[in-house]
Amino acid sequence: MRAPDTNAVKVAGNIATDPVVHQFESGNGVIRLFVINNKLVNGRKGPYEKSTRFTVDVWGKNEDIATSTLKKGDAVLIEGELDLNEWKTKEGESRSRLQVTAQIELVKKLGGNAAEEAIDNAAEAAEIKTDEQILF
Secondary structure, three states, rough: OOOOOOOOOOEEEEEOOOOEEOOOOOOOEEEEEEEEEEEEEEEEEEEEEEEEEEEEEEEEEEEHHOOOOOOOOOOOEEEEEEEEEEEEOOOOOOEEEEEEEHHHHHEEEEHHHHHHHHHHHHHOOOOOOOHHOOOO
């Protein structure tokens, strides 16, 4: 029996730059965000903070995109899926970027303790299971 395919990701962090908004004549729009997620890592020389930058495209209706209040520094929780974006440069070189694609309804602004709680919950949900917990 084949397991169902699942492509789901949650990212909790802070918006690194002011969002870039693109609106299309079709009535849809997209907000490009760069979200920074920091975590504490234990290294050989002691603990240090590691930052990961996520590119996030948030899709929605133009009116939802236009009224979005997302800005640099906001703590957010984003639910979406991973997409591989591939293209060729003007010189013909292949490029690719793994990014998160989400719908505007699945982006939540966080504040105060809610941000820390969301990050803790996302980390808890992502814990690696032991062999005894994995069913095949």
